[in-house]
Amino acid sequence: MQIELESLSREELTKLIADATKALKSVDTRRKAEAKLAAEKVAKEFGYSLDEILSAGGKTTKGAPKYANPADPTQTWTGRGRKPKWVVDALNAGKSVEDMEI
Incomplete structure (x- = not known):
């Protein structure tokens, strides 16, 4: 054309x-x-x-939380990536990751 x-x-x-x-x-x-x-x-x-x-496998979703802060259940963590300060503090205080499972 x-x-x-x-x-x-x-x-x-x-x-x-x-x-x-x-x-x-x-x-x-x-x-x-x-x-x-x-x-x-x-x-x-x-x-x-x-x-x-x-x-599946996309980084667009945050994922379901697997762990919660015993002192403040509104603070959660999926178990992926860097550990939040409250997780590190709890581990240093002698708690296990299983203690924080939801």
């Missing part, structure tokens, strides 16, 4: 840009839908849903 851009007026060029932008969004939406269907099909072949795959 060859368009002689030099022969178009400002209004025609503006309309062409708007139409092209709209068409590009439509193509992107359609391709994303096709990609999602393909990903769902592959996940299903492995016995999972796409949501299960996307939520």
